[in-house]
Amino acid sequence: MLSINNISKTFNIGTINEKQALDGVNLFVNEGDFITVIGGNGAGKSTLLNIIAGVYMADDGELILDGDNITKKPEYKRAQYFGRVFQDPLMGTAASMEIQENLALAYRRGQFRGLNWAITPKEKQLYEEQLKRLGLGLESRMTTKVGLLSGGQRQALALLMAILKKPKMLLLDEHTAALDPNTAQIVQHLTLELTQESKITTLMITHNMKDAIKYGNRLIMMHEGKIIYEAEGAEKQSLKVEDLLKKFEQSAGGYFATDRMLLA
Amino acid sequence: MAQLLQSILGGANQGLLWALLALGVFISFRILNFADLTAEGSFALGGAVVASLITKGLEPALSSLIAFLAGTLAGLCTGILNTKLKIPAILSGILTMIGLYSINIRIMGTSNTSLLRLTTVITYFENLFKIPKIYATLILGVLVVGIIIAVLYWFFGTEVGSAIRATGDNENMCRALGINTDNTKILALMISNGLIALSGAMVAQQQSFSDVNMGIGAIVIGLASIIIGETFMSQKFPFWAKMIFIVLGSVIYRVLITLIIYANIMEPYDIKLLTAVLVIIALALPRIKSLFKNNNFKRVKNNNRG
Numbered sequence: 001m002l003s004i005n006n007i008s009k010t011f012n013i014g015t016i017n018e019k020q021a022l023d024g025v026n027l028f029v030n031e032g033d034f035i036t037v038i039g040g041n042g043a044g045k046s047t048l049l050n051i052i053a054g055v056y057m058a059d060d061g062e063l064i065l066d067g068d069n070i071t072k073k074p075e076y077k078r079a080q081y082f083g084r085v086f087q088d089p090l091m092g093t094a095a096s097m098e099i100q101e102n103l104a105l106a107y108r109r110g111q112f113r114g115l116n117w118a119i120t121p122k123e124k125q126l127y128e129e130q131l132k133r134l135g136l137g138l139e140s141r142m143t144t145k146v147g148l149l150s151g152g153q154r155q156a157l158a159l160l161m162a163i164l165k166k167p168k169m170l171l172l173d174e175h176t177a178a179l180d181p182n183t184a185q186i187v188q189h190l191t192l193e194l195t196q197e198s199k200i201t202t203l204m205i206t207h208n209m210k211d212a213i214k215y216g217n218r219l220i221m222m223h224e225g226k227i228i229y230e231a232e233g234a235e236k237q238s239l240k241v242e243d244l245l246k247k248f249e250q251s252a253g254g255y256f257a258t259d260r261m262l263l264a
Numbered sequence: 265m266a267q268l269l270q271s272i273l274g275g276a277n278q279g280l281l282w283a284l285l286a287l288g289v290f291i292s293f294r295i296l297n298f299a300d301l302t303a304e305g306s307f308a309l310g311g312a313v314v315a316s317l318i319t320k321g322l323e324p325a326l327s328s329l330i331a332f333l334a335g336t337l338a339g340l341c342t343g344i345l346n347t348k349l350k351i352p353a354i355l356s357g358i359l360t361m362i363g364l365y366s367i368n369i370r371i372m373g374t375s376n377t378s379l380l381r382l383t384t385v386i387t388y389f390e391n392l393f394k395i396p397k398i399y400a401t402l403i404l405g406v407l408v409v410g411i412i413i414a415v416l417y418w419f420f421g422t423e424v425g426s427a428i429r430a431t432g433d434n435e436n437m438c439r440a441l442g443i444n445t446d447n448t449k450i451l452a453l454m455i456s457n458g459l460i461a462l463s464g465a466m467v468a469q470q471q472s473f474s475d476v477n478m479g480i481g482a483i484v485i486g487l488a489s490i491i492i493g494e495t496f497m498s499q500k501f502p503f504w505a506k507m508i509f510i511v512l513g514s515v516i517y518r519v520l521i522t523l524i525i526y527a528n529i530m531e532p533y534d535i536k537l538l539t540a541v542l543v544i545i546a547l548a549l550p551r552i553k554s555l556f557k558n559n560n561f562k563r564v565k566n567n568n569r570g
């Protein structure tokens with residue numbers, strides 16, 4: 001499905017701030033995969049997702065999606081393939097617009113937007129049904145401005161918006177990290193439920209190692225712009241957090257030292 | 265007394281014609297979240313285009329339409345400077361505005377043009393209904409503003425209109441949803457400056473002359489109208505009602521100025537300073553409010569500690 005071939009990315013080339021974020025990353029994502037991505041701060045996880053989504057262009061390498069070379073396609077054109085949810089709940093929704101207007105924008109992801117009505121009565125029914133899947137009672141607040149929702153509600157809505165029009169792939173960048181632990185669990189469960197129901201290929205960055213082990217069929221660990229460990233199937237299911245820490249120390253030759261990761 | 269009522273009505277008329285400017289500024293400043301200084305140039309552009317076309321004998325309504333289109337070109341220019349050449353928003357607007365100063369003189373051939381004794385959209389209505397100018401202007405103003413509000417209401421309810429609103433709210437989300445935000449920005453700036461030029465065209469016809477400096481302070485005047493309108497509206501208002509209140513804001517602004525000048529409280533040239541202070545206060549108000557809140561908060565905390 002998505003073939004990531006030898007992708008490299010360096011920021012601020014030729015300045016004192018020069019930083020190689022990705023160093024020849026190779027990954028093949030199969031249809032139906034749910035891949036969790038872990039790694040310390042600055043490992044290049046977000047950059048990898050951003051390169052896939054077209055936020056940044058790769059310096060080197062190729063992205064082939066279902067035989068189609070998308071390496072140079074601009075972000076707004078790639079949106080037809082990818083649904084995305086960001087770490088910051090404010091980033092994925094338009095605060096000044098109604099819940100149903102946000103959904104209507106998402107329903108047209110990657111489509112031409114012309115002079116038809118932005119939202120039709122028929123769609124509203126669909127949105128009501130879809131909002132029920134979240135179990136947050138948002139279906140009775142369709143005309144509420146999104147800015148009035150809590151962070152967790154906004155993130156759940158952003159998740160629904162990302163998959164409302166089924167994407168080829170869902171890209172999640174620590175989308176529960178900014179939520180309180182309770183809400184984070186709710187959104188995490190929703191993520192699993194929704195992606196399984198609709199059989200959506202998913203790439204999920206998480207700083208929670210337990211989640212990374214528990215969810216999905218594959219796991220990758222990144223360090224200094226490289227994938228340093230991959231596990232899938234039975235090997236992945238039997239992993240323990242301590243195993244991941246050990247793997248990291250072996251491959252990276254150091255301690256997996258961020259407090260955030262040890263606590264998680 | 266009759267004279268006072270006449271000048272109030274005259275102020276209201278001006279407010280209606282300047283309301284198109286306020287609606288244009290509303291689209292760029294509030295909906296798109298883009299402080300577009302093109303306004304000063306495109307307002308004068310509208311006046312220049314309509315004056316030169318009418319003196320050449322073109323039909324005034326058609327001339328006004330062409331003035332609108334000229335304004336959209338000014339918006340296109342600013343939009344391209346900002347989105348394609350990555351020039352900051354404020355500077356893009358200033359560059360277009362400065363360029364327009366020369367262009368406007370080129371269009372008129374001089375720095376001002378008189379429309380006295382020529383047929384304008386207003387004299388057209390005077391002759392059609394056999395009414396004095398002041399009522400002709402009122403009818404025309406209500407008609408044009410009504411049509412524009414109806415069209416804008418429809419447009420911002422469409423897919424592309426909704427994409428423009430979303431662009432002003434959250435560009436990041438827009439690109440993730442496949443909206444080409446360069447295009448939505450350019451389109452919004454074109455519509456905005458088209459309306460501002462139309463406003464300039466109407467005002468030029470009402471005052472029977474066009475001047476290359478007639479746009480000075482246009483953006484601040486537009487903002488003042490929006491701010492006055494917003495003090496009377498609730499955030500819950502539907503979009504069409506918000507637009508009507510902005511028009512009312514523009515009318516109130518003009519009537520206030522008329523009254524101030526009528527009562528001889530200030531000289532006409534003091535009005536711009538008054539307007540600037542009004543806008544400064546309105547823009548600073550949220551900040552001042554939050555400062556007060558923080559101070560209260562600190563006090564409570566100190567009390568708890570002590």
Ligand SMILES: Nc1ncnc2c1ncn2[C@@H]1O[C@H](COP(=O)(O)OP(=O)(O)O)[C@@H](O)[C@H]1O
Pocket residue numbers: 011012019020021039040041042043044045046047048
């Ligand atoms: N837009 C950018 N400009 C400059 N440097 C960046 C940018 N984005 C990321 N980086 C740098 O690239 C490295 C990888 O960042 P990132 O992919 O965000 O890491 P992660 O998501 O794994 O924490 C970091 O050193 C970061 O500072």
Ligand SMILES: [Mg+2]
Pocket residue numbers: 045046047
């Ligand atoms: Mg990151």
